[in-house]
Amino acid sequence: MKKYNIIHLPKEQWKNHILPMDYTSDFYYDVSIEQKDEAFVASFVRKAALPPITHTGEEYDFPDKLYQDFWEKAYAWGILEEGKLVGAIETCPEEWSNRLRVTELWVAEGFRRKGMGHALMSVAKEQARLERRRAIILETQSCNSAAVSFYLKEGFSLIGFDACCYANNDLSRREVRMELGFIRNKPERLPSSAVTIRPEMPADYLQTERMAQRAFWNKHKPGCDEHLLVRKLRTDSAYLPEISRVAEADGKIIGCIMYSVSHLSNASGNHAIITFGPLCVEPDYAGMGVGEMLVKETVKLAADAGYPGIVIFGEPDYYPRLGFLTCDNFGITTADGKNFDAFMGLELKKGALSAIGGRFHEAEVFETLTAGETEILNQSFPYLEKQQFPGQW
Secondary structure (H helix, E strand, C coil), X not given: CCCCCEEEECHHHHCCCECCCCEEEEEEEEEEEEEECCEEEEEEEEEEEEEXXXXXXXXXXXCCECCCCCCCCCEEEEEEECCEEEEEEEEEEEHHHCEEEEEEEEEXXXXXCCCHHHHHHHHHHHHHHHCCCCXXXXXXXXXXXXXXXXXXXXXXXXXXEECCCCCCCHHHHXXXXXXXXXXXXXXXXXCHHHCEEECCCHHHHHHHHHHHHHHHCCCCCCCCCHHHHHHHHCCCCCECCCCCEEEEEXXXXXXXXXXXXXXXXECCEEEEEEEEEEEEXXXXXXXXXXXXXXXXXXXXXXXXXXXXXXXXXXXXXXXXXXCCEEHHHHCEECCCCCCCCCEEEEECCCCHHHHHCEEEECCHHHHCCCHHHHHXXXXXXCCCCCCCCCCCC
């Protein structure tokens, strides 16, 4: 299948760009709704369209456009050929239900059935994974048989319909709004007996680095540099291998947590504490409790080693359930005097962090990750496509 260069389409440049949704369909889904006693029975039967059904963008009062005002958090990507847009996908989160809606998916005539739609949909699926959305949803029409077939091949299924969305005679016009959904089922947690938490060995190094790259790829920025951090930490004087661990399952490394010495500075001087990062889990094992196992196991090791506490930068919707609190609870700020939800700490001895307070400083190795070094390392790993996503730094 051809590889396509899919780029982000900035709102300031592409707002109100019209997508000509022209198509001819030889088939349609005949929708019928019947009330029987205390039941409603709806059926969708694929039938030949005689004559074929044709729709063009010009027949609608509201043509499909990118970044329409009612999709406030829309984000779009596209494919350009000789400077001309030939394919596009736009998404918008439905925050209240934690679903991601595909608001537009379009491929220009002449470029269809060449894998472009699949490539564009893959971007939306990756966005849903990165944002932990429980489903992707979209709208299509019962007369657009080719679109329905494409979405079914992409793993979507019927989740609802509206028999009078476009007009009161949608049923007789054979143009019923269909809602399709791609359901991302929550994975089952792995039993602790299926995971081995152990120190990393030299034979694990490459596996761990590649796993870290996959875990963070495109999460915080296009690409990532956490795999470089993993490599550089091992040889840094601040690294604490005695409490760092990897997780192994099914004969491979599926997670790691790496600790290093950091310090709090206040009027009385510098005071050693610890931090961890990266904490990463192989994407195929995300949501199965592996990260939690790594944190719980190593927090015990850190406490037994006598460290006063841990300060991290991390996801504020994840770490609080493991006991972490925002650092303002301990009188701790970042090195530049700030506080925010993603800046958290955990006391390993009651009152230990509060008794110190001050400004937090990581080891210098965290500031030495250059784009050049990262690219050199990337070239030695299997190729991964960089992509812009909403919410990146």
